[in-house]
Amino acid sequence: MDGAAAPRSRSRRAPRPLDLVDRDFTASRPDQLWVADMTYVRTWSVWAYVAFVLDVYS
Template sequence: PAPETDRPADLVERQFTASAPNQLWVADITYIRTFSGWVYAAFVIDVFSRMVVGWQVATSLYTDLALDALEMAIWRRRHAG
């Protein structure tokens, strides 16, 4: 990022541990080169179980990509078990 770009606060102080499910989720966005072009993927992972609880794939990198992954994670956890 540019030097003038604000960086998000480290709310967990780099302590990526949880003693139960749904206490801490982390997210990542990556890109994958395919024969048809670039594809972007967003993942939300529960730190306790290390399970992917939400994901989304798209051909363009927009805010909705991350938000859709988060919405999937929330929906799945509300409807689990």
């Protein structure tokens, strides 16, 4: 990944998306609500991006 750009600084971040669940992370059955997050970690040579997708019921 030569030439990969570093993540944006706080002052240049995009606006946050709407909170579609009003911070209510409960589900009464599987496949009712899924959440996701993406983060990055600097390694010795590149930035590694990691994504998580979870079923809230689990």
